[in-house]
Amino acid sequence: MTSTEFETVKKIDNETKVVRIGDLNVRYSKKYKKYSLSDIISPSGKRASDWVRNASTQKILTRNPELMISVRFYGTTAYLIDKSLIPLVLFWIDPVVGYNFITYGSFDTERCSEGLLYIVQKPKDFNTKRYKIGRTYNITQRYDSTVNRVKVVFVNDMRAAETELLEKFEKMYGAPTRGKETFEVDEIDKAIKLFDEVAEKYM
Structure with a gap:
């Protein structure tokens, strides 16, 4: 799954582009080689900070804290995550969506419901x-x-x-x-x- 190449939707600038993950448009930082956590989570009505809190409770980043960083991203403080964390985030949002992403490398949120x-x-x-x-x-x-x-x-x-x-x-x-x-x-x-x-x- 982690070897999946996401389709590029558009280029924002030399360091940032938008990719398609399932049926979501997600910003990708070429500089940090990471994905916008809020772009993945926001459509579900949940907040990136909720997942960060959950990740802390579950000690998901204890051994590999570098998998998520906090940066100034287009005027706001944002969390960027490594591709390997995407399945965990999706599974947290909706177990079915996460299951399909882990199994097939893609998902359709309508079909998953x-x-x-x-x-x-x-x-x-x-x-x-x-x-x-x-x-x-x-x-x-x-x-x-x-x-x-x-x-x-x-x-x-x-x-x-x-x-x-x-x-x-x-x-x-x-x-x-x-x-x-x-x-x-x-x-x-x-x-x-x-x-x-x-x-x-x-x-």
Whole structure:
């Protein structure tokens, strides 16, 4: 993913150009070889300072502080980040957008907000073998960026796919442990294989 070359949209001056990352226009500093954090985050309604605070809490930059710098950028103080941090920022904005960027090197924010089918392990279940499957129009309304994503796919009929998934999982693993969608699984690879077999029928 990090070897992806972003399309140049326009040149601002000898040191700055605008590149296309997914469906975002992002300023790139050729001098610092870094990307504008605010250009990536602002369209989501969040603030660059929020991510910086999160990065500090998560100690993301502890070992490599040079991956992000603060500079005067076109009249304002701005954060510029290394390409390697872009997936982390996108995942923080929306786990689905981040997942697609990590997997495919691109994304479409409209497509990333609907038609999702997922199998995830929630933070409070990290030390268990509980995995939740289901469907959602906007995964960020149900999970935050700390979710340990296992699998997310796009399907044409979420309701039908989810119904079959729940039936197959219950047949293999027994009744759900909580609610209607959380199962105790013995091997996650086996669960993902079953998930794939069902999901592919609806893709």
